[in-house]
Amino acid sequence: MALNDVLQKIRDEEKRVGRAVGATRLVAVSKVQPLGRVVAVLDDGHRLFGENKVQEAAGKWPDLREKYNDVVLHLIGPLQTNKARQAMELFDVIETIDRPKLARTIARLAEETGHCPRLFVQVNTGEEEQKAGVMPEDVDAFLAECRDLGLRIEGLMCIPPVDEEPSLHFALLAKIAKRNGIEELSMGMSGDFERAVAQGATYVRVGSAIFGDRVYD
Numbered sequence: 547m548a549l550n551d552v553l554q555k556i557r558d559e560e561k562r563v564g565r566a567v568g569a570t571r572l573v574a575v576s577k578v579q580p581l582g583r584v585v586a587v588l589d590d591g592h593r594l595f596g597e598n599k600v601q602e603a604a605g606k607w608p609d610l611r612e613k614y615n616d617v618v619l620h621l622i623g624p625l626q627t628n629k630a631r632q633a634m635e636l637f638d639v640i641e642t643i644d645r646p647k648l649a650r651t652i653a654r655l656a657e658e659t660g661h662c663p664r665l666f667v668q669v670n671t672g673e674e675e676q677k678a679g680v681m682p683e684d685v686d687a688f689l690a691e692c693r694d695l696g697l698r699i700e701g702l703m704c705i706p707p708v709d710e711e712p713s714l715h716f717a718l719l720a721k722i723a724k725r726n727g728i729e730e731l732s733m734g735m736s737g738d739f740e741r742a743v744a745q746g747a748t749y750v751r752v753g754s755a756i757f758g759d760r761v762y763d
């Protein structure tokens with residue numbers, strides 16, 4: 547099935563570029579997909595999933611987790627501060643920390659509850675007005691701010707502009723991570739995950755290549 551094709555392509559690319567096999571993990575992006583397709587991928591043994599909306603994930607994953615209790619869930623879409631508490635309960639990794647107000651809210655809730663998911667910072671590598679993420683020139687300062695708040699940022703994520711060569715953006719993200727001592731890199735989607743593997747991705751986020759096209763109604 548498509549899941550195994552994607553996994554195989556990741557492994558092949560890791561070998562081709564001389565990375566350790568298994569260094570890149572596959573986040574299966576299940577947003578908008580019919581439940582049956584998600585269950586099929588779960589029944590194939592896959593356990594790592596991504597969702598881009600808190601509300602949608604809340605309507606789906608608590609039930610699925612009763613049966614598949616070792617699921618790991620990443621939030622890959624923008625997070626409003628008023629949903630931070632719910633997101634911290636639901637997700638194992640929040641990939642989209644992108645502004646001081648959100649960082650402060652998460653730090654406060656982590657202190658209050660004694661629980662915090664793993665955190666990544668989203669970088670707007672294409673410096674696009676309409677897109678979320680910290681501008682490349684502001685990332686170092688933002689990471690310092692997170693550190694001062696007591697937040698441990700383990701990774702960076704980006705979504706390159708649709709009309710540009712993604713490899714350039716992946717390389718930029720890798721460079722920013724390296725100079726800040728950050729290990730995890732979430733980059734690459736259905737159209738470009740092999741190029742992301744070549745640039746050092748530790749997570750690729752793949753939806754339609756696994757599940758088929760999303761049908762919005």
Ligand SMILES: *Cc1c(COP(=O)(O)O)cnc(C)c1O
Pocket residue numbers: 575577598622623705734735736737751752753754755
């Ligand atoms: C939807 C989405 C993906 C997956 O996109 P595909 O092109 O279907 O692989 C990856 N990352 C983010 C942030 C997304 O919102």
